[in-house]
Amino acid sequence: MEELLELRQFLEQGKIHEALLLVDELEEMSLSDKINKIDSYGVILLIHLIKQKAEKRSTRSCDVSIENTVREINKINKRRKSGGYYLNQAELIDILQQGYQVALKRAALEAFEGRYEAQELAAMVDQEEILTQTLEFIQQ
Numbered sequence: 243m244e245e246l247l248e249l250r251q252f253l254e255q256g257k258i259h260e261a262l263l264l265v266d267e268l269e270e271m272s273l274s275d276k277i278n279k280i281d282s283y284g285v286i287l288l289i290h291l292i293k294q295k296a297e298k299r300s301t302r303s304c305d306v307s308i309e310n311t312v313r314e315i316n317k318i319n320k321r322r323k324s325g326g327y328y329l330n331q332a333e334l335i336d337i338l339q340q341g342y343q344v345a346l347k348r349a350a351l352e353a354f355e356g357r358y359e360a361q362e363l364a365a366m367v368d369q370e371e372i373l374t375q376t377l378e379f380i381q382q
Contacts, residue, residue: 287311288345293353295367312379
């Protein structure tokens with residue numbers, strides 16, 4: 243909110259250059275927030291897919307969670323006015339790859355009632371297959 247008041251002051255004072263710099267900063271902050279949210283939902287999606295692959299089963303709760311996280315990722319990533327997306331496929335892949343190890347550790351706590359360490363769970367699943375499946379869910 244403070245930034246909007248500052249922007250108003252710049253515009254009222256005719257300081258267009260300063261106003262444009264602030265607009266750039268606000269855009270960057272907004273994009274960063276969207277990336278962080280997509281990353282968080284991506285980790286949740288990865289957790290469920292890792293658990294499904296490792297345990298070779300799914301639950302209704304897991305299926306609903308997958309559906310919800312995919313919906314949220316797509317909602318956040320969609321540009322409302324101009325159309326298109328904030329993050330392209332390569333950027334989504336990068337975010338998912340970065341979040342994979344976090345998801346693996348969290349999935350290890352949940353899968354098989356937490357009996358396996360992350361490294362052991364990693365040996366039970368194919369990372370590339372899970373990342374590909376995750377991207378396919380998001381792009382449906």
